[in-house]
Each structure stands twice: as C-alpha cells, then as structure tokens.
Amino acid sequence: MTVEALIAFLAATHVDIAGVPLSGAALVAIGLAALLLLLLIRVWRRLRALRADLGVDLSGEGRIETLLRSQAEMAGRLQSMADIMGSRQAEMTRTLADRFDGLSSRIGQSLASTTDQTHSSLSALGERLAVIDRAQSRIADLAGDIGRLQDILDNKQTRGAFGEARMQAIVADALPASAYRFQSQLSNGKRPDCLVLMPNKAPPLAIDAKFPLEAYAALKDAETKDAEDFALAKLRRDMDVHIRAIASKYLIPGETQDTAFMFVPSESVYAEIGEKLPEILQRAYRARVVIVSPSLLMLSIQLVQNLLKDARMRQEAGRIQTEVRHLAEELGRLDERVGALKTHFNRTGRDVDEILTATRKVMQRADRIETLPFQDEGGAVPRPATYTSS
Structure with a gap:
C-alpha cells in the first residue's frame, strides 16, 4: 500500500469507541502508546531475567543503590525513547498533515477541473x-x-396545375415579361400553356405542360410484371395521343414555330421515359414535338435569352451606327467653320501687319522731323518756347 493510499484510508476511517468518535490519526496515536507500553514491559522483563542469570543478591543500601541506578538508567532510556517516539510522532503528524493538505489541494483541483469539463x-x-x-x-x-x-x-387537376406552374416559373425567371405570353389564343382558337416570342419578328414557340402522369403513377405503383407491362403500354399510348394533339393544335405554319415543346415536370419521369420508351422520343421528334425536362427547358430558354440579347445588341449597334453617321456630319460642319475662322484669322493678321508697318513709317517720319536743323538770324538754334502761367 502506498503512502497516499494509507493517508486516504486514515482520513476516511472513523471508529466509535464507547460512544466516542475517533479518527484514523487518533487510532495511530493510541497504537503508538500501546507499542511504547509493550516496549517498557519487554525491558522490565529483560532486566529481571538478567538479574536472575547473574545471581546478584543485593541487600540493604547496595540493593537500594543498585535499584536507584537501574531506575535512573531505565528512566533515561525511557526518556530518550519517549523523545524519539515524540519526535517520530511529530514528524509523522507533520507528514500526515502535509500529505492531507496536498491531497485536499489535488482533490479540489481535480473536482474544479472535472466541474469545468x-x-x-x-x-x-x-x-x-x-x-x-x-x-x-x-x-x-x-x-x-x-x-x-x-x-x-x-389529383389530376392539381397535378396539371403543378406542371404548368413549374414551367411558368422557369420561363418567368429567365425571360423578360415582354418575351413570353401565357394562355395566349392562336388563330385556330387553341391556347398553349406558353408562347415564347422569338426575336426578329420570327414566329413564337409553343410549350405544352399537360403531361399525362396517370399512367406513370400506375407504372411506379405496379407490384407485378403484368401490372408493370400494362401501365407501360398505357403510358406509351397516352404519350402518343398527347404528341399528336400537340402537333395538330400548336404547329401552325407562319404563325408558330415548326417545333413545339412538351414539358415533363420531373427529371425522374423524363429519365424513365428515355430508358423504357425510347421509341416515343423518336416518334415525338418525327412529329416535330420535343419532350423536355425542367433542365432541358431551362437550357432552351437560356438559348432564347441569348438570341434576344443578340437581337438587342444588333438593334443597339444600328442605333450606334446612325449616331456615328450624325456625328461625322457634325464634324464636317465643324471643320468648315474652323476653316472659315482660320481665313478670318489670316485676314486679321495681314491687317495687323499693315497697321504695324504704317505705325513704323509714322515713327520714322517723327524722328526725322525732330532732327531737322532749325537756326535764327544770329546763327543760333532757337530754344523751344517756354510758357509761364500768369
């Protein structure tokens, strides 16, 4: 057993003796006192045995002196033993106290750390x-x-409305409001779910969103091979009928494009058709009806969006060319006016040169007049007259 374990055991041990509670440290002190008493008894017995072996017969004063000396020696030994035991007990007490303090500190830290964690x-x-x-x-x-x-x-009606709403969301998110029309009536009285207006006055593109999902729902719910084959045949027949209806109602020469879209509102349905009914896709292609899923419709609408952007860019390019032509005409007129202004500047420069020439001639004549020798009768040059104020 380690010292820490012994200390923990003594700290946790409590004994009641005659109704008096004693801790582990008190029990250790009692044990040490009992051990000291046993040692004294053993010393006393050893002295008696030694006296019996030596046969010493002490009497009178010698016996008393011997007893006193033995008692003194025993008292000294007992005193030294008591001192040793006291120091050992004090040292053990300090050690136990230190160990108890350290253990309490570690336990407190461990509890605090455990609480935080x-x-x-x-x-x-x-x-x-x-x-x-x-x-x-x-x-x-x-x-x-x-x-x-x-x-x-x-629900059949809500299912059709769901496909139409999804198609309208895709078209409305990608195109401006002026580039499409919902439920617009054609010349034959039919109303496609959407007409995408093409640029450059081209015929619009018709989109139908009423895909027959009843047979597909039956196909997904089929639990036997016969039920699956029956639902697959019904889906093939319904799609064939719907493709012919789209081609007859929405393909009008000169009024709509020569191709129409049949919108399938689910990628999984489109994948199922492509996997199990590839002949339907070929039949629709020959009837000029393109079956599109949401992703394919989005790509097609983006293509239409690019065409609209290209048409707008060409329209803006024509407007820019017109403005550039007008700008060139204005630049020609500006060049004529600058030429005329240059001519006026040249004429003004010549006039200024002529004025400067005349000014120099006048200055030369004034210098000559100033240097003329004017003399009076006495031969002296008259001084200029001086005027005084009266």
Whole structure:
C-alpha cells in the first residue's frame, strides 16, 4: 500500500469507541502508546531475567543503590525513547498533515477541473441537441411538404396545375415579361400553356405542360410484371395521343414555330421515359414535338435569352451606327467653320501687319522731323518756347 493510499484510508476511517468518535490519526496515536507500553514491559522483563542469570543478591543500601541506578538508567532510556517516539510522532503528524493538505489541494483541483469539463461538455451537448432539434423540425417540415406534393400529384387537376406552374416559373425567371405570353389564343382558337416570342419578328414557340402522369403513377405503383407491362403500354399510348394533339393544335405554319415543346415536370419521369420508351422520343421528334425536362427547358430558354440579347445588341449597334453617321456630319460642319475662322484669322493678321508697318513709317517720319536743323538770324538754334502761367 502506498503512502497516499494509507493517508486516504486514515482520513476516511472513523471508529466509535464507547460512544466516542475517533479518527484514523487518533487510532495511530493510541497504537503508538500501546507499542511504547509493550516496549517498557519487554525491558522490565529483560532486566529481571538478567538479574536472575547473574545471581546478584543485593541487600540493604547496595540493593537500594543498585535499584536507584537501574531506575535512573531505565528512566533515561525511557526518556530518550519517549523523545524519539515524540519526535517520530511529530514528524509523522507533520507528514500526515502535509500529505492531507496536498491531497485536499489535488482533490479540489481535480473536482474544479472535472466541474469545468462537465460544464463544457453539457454546454456542447446542449448546442448539439439544439442543432438536432432544428434539423428534426426541418425534416418534419420537409415531410409535410412531401406529403402535400404527394397530394398534389394524386389529383389530376392539381397535378396539371403543378406542371404548368413549374414551367411558368422557369420561363418567368429567365425571360423578360415582354418575351413570353401565357394562355395566349392562336388563330385556330387553341391556347398553349406558353408562347415564347422569338426575336426578329420570327414566329413564337409553343410549350405544352399537360403531361399525362396517370399512367406513370400506375407504372411506379405496379407490384407485378403484368401490372408493370400494362401501365407501360398505357403510358406509351397516352404519350402518343398527347404528341399528336400537340402537333395538330400548336404547329401552325407562319404563325408558330415548326417545333413545339412538351414539358415533363420531373427529371425522374423524363429519365424513365428515355430508358423504357425510347421509341416515343423518336416518334415525338418525327412529329416535330420535343419532350423536355425542367433542365432541358431551362437550357432552351437560356438559348432564347441569348438570341434576344443578340437581337438587342444588333438593334443597339444600328442605333450606334446612325449616331456615328450624325456625328461625322457634325464634324464636317465643324471643320468648315474652323476653316472659315482660320481665313478670318489670316485676314486679321495681314491687317495687323499693315497697321504695324504704317505705325513704323509714322515713327520714322517723327524722328526725322525732330532732327531737322532749325537756326535764327544770329546763327543760333532757337530754344523751344517756354510758357509761364500768369
């Protein structure tokens, strides 16, 4: 057993003796006192045995002196032994106290660390539980949405409205409002679900969103091979009828494009048709009806969007060319006016040169007049007259 284990055992031990509670340290002190008493008894017995072996017969004063000397020696030994035991007991007490303090400090630190770790773990657990609760609520909302979608798909009218709404969302998100029309009437009285207006006054593109999903739903619900074959044949027949109806109603020469779109509102349905009914795709192509999924319709609409952008760019380019032509005409007129202004500047420069020439001649004549020798009768040059104010 290690010292730490012994200290922990003594600290945790409590004994009741005659109704008096004693701790482990008190029990150790009692044990040490009992051990000291046993040692004294053993010393006394050893002295008696030694006296019996030596045969010493002490009497009178000699016996008393011997007893006193033996008693003194025994007292000294007992005193030294008591001192040793006292120092050992004090040292053990200090050691136990130090060990108890260290153990209490470590236990306190361990408890504090454990409390912090537990608190942080509980906090992290609470955050994760909150995330799980949010995810669970989202899953519940998604399950509700899936249930509502299933209800929509189970009803024929709402299923048709769902496909039409999805097609309208794709078209409206990609094209400006002036580039399409919903439920617009043609010359034969038919109303396609959407007409995409093409640039450069080209005929519009007709889109139909009423895909027959009843047979597909029966195909997905089929549990036997015969039921699957029956549903597949019904889906083939319904799609063939719908393709012929689109071609007869929405392909009008000169009024619409020579190709129409049949919108399938699900990628999985389109993939199922391409896998199990590839002949239907070929038949629709020969009838000039293109079966498109949401992603294919989006790509087609983006192509139309690029064509519209190209048409607008060409229109703007023509307008820019017109403006550039007008700008060139204005530059020609500006060049004529600058030429005329240059001519005026040249004429003004010649006039200024002539004025400067005349000014120099006048200055030369004034200099000559000033240097003429004017003399009086006495031969002296008269001074200029000086006028005084009266």
